[in-house]
Amino acid sequence: MNSNLTKSQYDRSLIEASMDPLVTINTDGKITDMNEALINATGFSRNKLTGTDFFEYFTEPQKAREVYKTVFSKGSVANSPLTLCDKNGKLTDVLFNGSVYKNEKGEIIGVVIVARDVTEQKRIEKELIEAKESAEKAKEIAEEAKNKAENAVKSKQQFLSNMSHEIRTPMNAIIGFTKVVLKTELTSKQKEYLTAIKISGDALIVLINDILDLAKVDAGKMTFEKIPFKMVNSLSAMIHLFETKIQEKNLTLIKEYDANIPEVMVGDPVRLHQIILNLISNAVKFTNVGSIKISVHLEKEDEKEVIIKFEVEDTGIGISANKIKSIFENFQQASSGTSRLYGGTGLGLAIVKQLVEQQEGKIEVKSDIGKGSTFSFLLTFQKTEDKAVEELDSIELDTKIKNIKVLVVEDIQINQLLMKTLLDDLGFERDIAENGRIAIEKLKNSYYDIILMDLQMPEMNGFETTEYIRKKMDSQIPIIAITADVTTVDLKKCKEVGMNDYIAKPVDERLLNSKILSLLKDKEGKGKNAYESKNKCINLSYLMEITKSNSTLMTEMINAYLEQTPPIIHAMKESLHNQDWPSLHAAVHKIIPSFFIMGISTDFENMAKRVQEYAISRGQNERISDLVHQLESICVQACTELKTELDLIKNAKS
Ligand code: ADP
Numbered sequence: 001m002n003s004n005l006t007k008s009q010y011d012r013s014l015i016e017a018s019m020d021p022l023v024t025i026n027t028d029g030k031i032t033d034m035n036e037a038l039i040n041a042t043g044f045s046r047n048k049l050t051g052t053d054f055f056e057y058f059t060e061p062q063k064a065r066e067v068y069k070t071v072f073s074k075g076s077v078a079n080s081p082l083t084l085c086d087k088n089g090k091l092t093d094v095l096f097n098g099s100v101y102k103n104e105k106g107e108i109i110g111v112v113i114v115a116r117d118v119t120e121q122k123r124i125e126k127e128l129i130e131a132k133e134s135a136e137k138a139k140e141i142a143e144e145a146k147n148k149a150e151n152a153v154k155s156k157q158q159f160l161s162n163m164s165h166e167i168r169t170p171m172n173a174i175i176g177f178t179k180v181v182l183k184t185e186l187t188s189k190q191k192e193y194l195t196a197i198k199i200s201g202d203a204l205i206v207l208i209n210d211i212l213d214l215a216k217v218d219a220g221k222m223t224f225e226k227i228p229f230k231m232v233n234s235l236s237a238m239i240h241l242f243e244t245k246i247q248e249k250n251l252t253l254i255k256e257y258d259a260n261i262p263e264v265m266v267g268d269p270v271r272l273h274q275i276i277l278n279l280i281s282n283a284v285k286f287t288n289v290g291s292i293k294i295s296v297h298l299e300k301e302d303e304k305e306v307i308i309k310f311e312v313e314d315t316g317i318g319i320s321a322n323k324i325k326s327i328f329e330n331f332q333q334a335s336s337g338t339s340r341l342y343g344g345t346g347l348g349l350a351i352v353k354q355l356v357e358q359q360e361g362k363i364e365v366k367s368d369i370g371k372g373s374t375f376s377f378l379l380t381f382q383k384t385e386d387k388a389v390e391e392l393d394s395i396e397l398d399t400k401i402k403n404i405k406v407l408v409v410e411d412i413q414i415n416q417l418l419m420k421t422l423l424d425d426l427g428f429e430r431d432i433a434e435n436g437r438i439a440i441e442k443l444k445n446s447y448y449d450i451i452l453m454d455l456q457m458p459e460m461n462g463f464e465t466t467e468y469i470r471k472k473m474d475s476q477i478p479i480i481a482i483t484a485d486v487t488t489v490d491l492k493k494c495k496e497v498g499m500n501d502y503i504a505k506p507v508d509e510r511l512l513n514s515k516i517l518s519l520l521k522d523k524e525g526k527g528k529n530a531y532e533s534k535n536k537c538i539n540l541s542y543l544m545e546i547t548k549s550n551s552t553l554m555t556e557m558i559n560a561y562l563e564q565t566p567p568i569i570h571a572m573k574e575s576l577h578n579q580d581w582p583s584l585h586a587a588v589h590k591i592i593p594s595f596f597i598m599g600i601s602t603d604f605e606n607m608a609k610r611v612q613e614y615a616i617s618r619g620q621n622e623r624i625s626d627l628v629h630q631l632e633s634i635c636v637q638a639c640t641e642l643k644t645e646l647d648l649i650k651n652a653k654s
Pocket of ligand 1: 278282283286314316317318319327346347348349350373
């Protein structure tokens with residue numbers, strides 16, 4: 001009896017040990033026993049529960065019935081999900097685990113079921129799903145906002161770019177023509193008025209460029225070049241720009257340049273100009289007595305890089321301590337009277353800061369009101385063994401090269417007229433093509449020494465045209481881009497398509513002259529060897545096509561070229577020497593068709609035509625001997641290459 005009691009107590013404690021609802025049911029599905037957890041979960045008393053149908057306490061009784069029947073038929077069931085419903089309708093999610101129990105004879109007399117409460121787990125799961133959903137939604141909203149913002153920036157950028165183009169085109173014409181008129185004979189009053197127009201125009205262009213620059217910084221579109229340049233030349237050319245102004249204001253200019261700075265370094269000279277130009281221009285503007293000191297020092301050096309410290313120090317009006325932080329912000333001036341007294345827009349330093357920081361540099365300012373200011377910045381440059389990309393500004397004008405024929409590719413009439421005027425003034429011959437397509441036609445039919453190429457044009461723009469000239473026509477004629485916008489990716493693109501240089505509008509006459517001359521000098525200096533060393537000058541694909549690669553025919557044609565060419569070269573040189581122009585014309589005439597057959601660049605064919613033109617005008621041209629010499633070199637090189645081809649054909653046959 002005692003032991004029976006103990007057994008029953010033992011059983012109960014086992015049943016109660018489960019924190020999850022536990023129930024036993026007989027073969028009819030009636031509840032026979034349960035623990036406190038089940039009583040709590042259902043809200044009914046032990047008496048009420050005992051003898052009732054087990055499945056009644058679930059939201060899906062049918063499913064509950066099937067599950068317990070499965071326990072009877074299979075012996076057990078694991079983690080079957082169901083929902084318990086208490087007498088007040090409160091729901092508890094459970095995972096249903098059960099197994100049968102048997103009597104001593106092994107007969108099944110019921111099942112024990114533990115319903116594990118997973119409400120909390122479910123809640124967390126649900127919350128997680130909801131959190132994930134709302135995170136996704138937030139992400140979507142953020143992305144949408146980002147796209148909207150990006151589109152807004154893009155359209156702002158596009159608008160600014162279009163606007164600045166629209167404003168700059170007429171502005172450049174105004175400045176350009178003012179310059180042209182300024183060179184004519186004028187009364188002193190007229191000169192004064194025109195100078196005022198020009199100064200205003202220059203100021204407007206600076207402003208438009210500043211606004212565009214800032215828009216680019218905002219849009220993350222500011223690009224930096226990495227080219228080898230000579231810093232000392234580049235800086236002194238720029239300081240030179242201020243010398244007159246400094247003298248006019250009776251200020252002293254002090255320059256310090258550390259001799260330890262490597263001569264050539266890699267960086268972006270245009271941006272460096274922009275930074276220093278802004279700082280010096282402020283120093284000059286805000287200083288009325290005393291001096292302006294520009295110093296450049298080597299701060300740090302290792303095998304690969306140098307860090308350089310630039311300082312612009314003035315003895316001007318200074319900036320008050322409470323304003324010093326804000327002067328680098330857009331449209332901020334140190335005092336409200338600054339604009340009235342000194343002009344300016346408060347954009348310069350904002351751009352300077354961006355230009356320095358985007359090159360991983362640092363800019364600082366120290367200033368004492370009434371005593372002066374010192375702006376200093378650090379920039380890193382790479383060391384290099386390369387030669388500097390020549391500073392075109394400092395090239396001495398070589399007036400020896402004359403009779404240069406320029407093809408101007410430009411769609412806007414007013415710009416065409418301006419270019420014509422400038423080129424006439426510089427003494428160049430010129431021809432105009434309204435767009436790229438026309439330019440290509442002209443190039444096929446006549447010889448030009450150099451092309452000035454506008455970038456934005458209808459039909460075929462400057463980039464497409466240059467690409468066509470370089471790739472399809474295989475021509476190396478120098479091309480200078482004429483661009484209204486030197487600050488964007490355009491410059492990179494200019495280089496990529498094969499342009500040799502660029503000039504910003506409004507075109508500076510002196511710069512245009514020096515760029516044209518230096519490119520032509522380059523071409524003549526290097527041209528002869530460029531073909532000899534780098535590329536093959538012949539291309540036999542046309543010959544192979546017409547002979548259907550028949551080696552006998554090809555050999556015959558090549559031999560004919562090798563036989564006829566040396567006497568023609570001789571005749572060309574002789575007639576040039578004797579100034580026998582008709583003979584020169586005839587000799588060149590004989591050589592022209594062979595260029596096409598042997599696949600020699602159309603540049604040389606056009607060059608030959610140019611020699612003929614000069615011959616007709618009886619050689620009144622210093623360049624004729626140069627051109628004949630170039631024709632000779634290319635023909636000699638073609639002969640050498642063709643001899644090698646002949647050997648290859650022979651070897652292939654044997
Ligand atoms: P801006 O010169 O067009 O007004 P900046 O951004 O170049 O715009 O300069 C912002 C302001 O900082 C100026 O308006 C001026 O008040 C102050 N500032 C800049 N450089 C100097 C300087 N060298 N001396 C005194 N004040 C200066």
